[in-house]
Amino acid sequence: MLLQVIKLFGRLLFVGNLASLWVLVNEGVRASHEYLRLIWATYLWRRTISRLPTSELNLPEVPLCEVLPNSDATCVNLQYAMHRPGSLPLEELTTLAIIVRRLQPKRIVEIGTSEGRTTLNLALNAPPDAEIITLDLPPELTGEHRKHSGPNYKQMNVEEPGVLFRDHPVASKIKLVLADSTKFDWTPYERSVDFVFIDGAHDYESVRKDTENALRIIRPGGIIVWHDYGVWKGVTRCLDELREQFPVVLLKDTTLAYLRVTESELQNFEGKRKG
Ligand SMILES: C[S@@+](CC[C@H](N)C(=O)[O-])C[C@H]1O[C@@H](n2cnc3c(N)ncnc32)[C@H](O)[C@@H]1O
Structure with a gap:
C-alpha cells in the first residue's frame, strides 16, 4: 500500500x-x-520513446524491399502521418501502407484499434472493395489492467476506439468490433484474411493467443505483421518461439515482425494444433 x-x-x-x-x-x-x-x-508509452530494444533481437533483420520487391517505388496515401502517442512512428505506418498497396488485400484484420490512425491508413491504401475488421476492448474491460500488456485506449485518453475514422468517407470499409481479441470467436474468418496486423495486448500470453488466431484466419500466401518486436518482452519472446516453426523476420529499422505464410506451413501448424 x-x-x-x-x-x-x-x-x-x-x-x-x-x-x-x-x-x-x-x-x-x-x-x-x-x-x-x-x-x-x-x-x-515510455518504452516506445527511445525504441531501444529491451531484449536481445533474434529474428533476422531484412529490408522491406527484400521481402516485397519494388516496394521502394510504391506510392501511398497517408493521413495523420505525424506520430501520435500509443501509435506507430511514421516509417512503420508507411511500411504498413506500402505492404497494403502492394498486396491489395480484400480482407484485413487489425488487433488493437485505439484512435484508429493505423486502421484509417490501412483503409486508405486498400482496394475500394476491401473490408477492414479492427478489434479493441469493450468499455467494460478497460478498467482492468494486466501487467506487461500496455495501457488500453482509455488509459491513453482516447475517448473511444476509432475516433479518427468514424466520420471519414473510408469508414464504410471499416468494421469496428469491441471484443477481447484473445476470447473472440474467429471461426467465421478462418483461412479468409489476406493481411493481419497485431498490436493489441503486449503480454506474452495475449500475443501468443493473438498469433495462434492469426494463423487460423490467414489464407495461404497472406501476411501477418506484429508491432513492437524488441520493445515489449512478451512480443519478443512469442516471435522468437514462432521463428522455430515459421520464417518470421524483423523489417529493418522498424519494430515490425513480418511473416508471409505458405500453404504447407499452415498445414503443418494445423496438424500440430489438432494432434
Ligand atoms: C498500441 S494500441 C493500438 C495502436 C494502433 N494499432 C495504432 O497503430 O494506432 C493497443 C490497443 O489494443 C487494445 N487492446 C489491449 N488488449 C486488447 C485485447 N485483449 N483485445 C482487443 N484490444 C486490446 C488497447 O485498448 C489499445 O487501444
Whole structure:
C-alpha cells in the first residue's frame, strides 16, 4: 500500500512538473491541460520513446524491399502521418501502407484499434472493395489492467476506439468490433484474411493467443505483421518461439515482425494444433 502511494506520488511529480506551470502562466489553462495530457500519454508509452530494444533481437533483420520487391517505388496515401502517442512512428505506418498497396488485400484484420490512425491508413491504401475488421476492448474491460500488456485506449485518453475514422468517407470499409481479441470467436474468418496486423495486448500470453488466431484466419500466401518486436518482452519472446516453426523476420529499422505464410506451413501448424 505504502509503495503504491509512493509510486502515485512519483507519477504526480513527474506529470505536474515546472514546465506545465510555465505553460499555464504563459499560454493558459487549455494549453497546460493539453501539455499534461501529452506528458501522461508519453509516460504510459515510455518504452516506445527511445525504441531501444529491451531484449536481445533474434529474428533476422531484412529490408522491406527484400521481402516485397519494388516496394521502394510504391506510392501511398497517408493521413495523420505525424506520430501520435500509443501509435506507430511514421516509417512503420508507411511500411504498413506500402505492404497494403502492394498486396491489395480484400480482407484485413487489425488487433488493437485505439484512435484508429493505423486502421484509417490501412483503409486508405486498400482496394475500394476491401473490408477492414479492427478489434479493441469493450468499455467494460478497460478498467482492468494486466501487467506487461500496455495501457488500453482509455488509459491513453482516447475517448473511444476509432475516433479518427468514424466520420471519414473510408469508414464504410471499416468494421469496428469491441471484443477481447484473445476470447473472440474467429471461426467465421478462418483461412479468409489476406493481411493481419497485431498490436493489441503486449503480454506474452495475449500475443501468443493473438498469433495462434492469426494463423487460423490467414489464407495461404497472406501476411501477418506484429508491432513492437524488441520493445515489449512478451512480443519478443512469442516471435522468437514462432521463428522455430515459421520464417518470421524483423523489417529493418522498424519494430515490425513480418511473416508471409505458405500453404504447407499452415498445414503443418494445423496438424500440430489438432494432434
Ligand atoms: C498500441 S494500441 C493500438 C495502436 C494502433 N494499432 C495504432 O497503430 O494506432 C493497443 C490497443 O489494443 C487494445 N487492446 C489491449 N488488449 C486488447 C485485447 N485483449 N483485445 C482487443 N484490444 C486490446 C488497447 O485498448 C489499445 O487501444
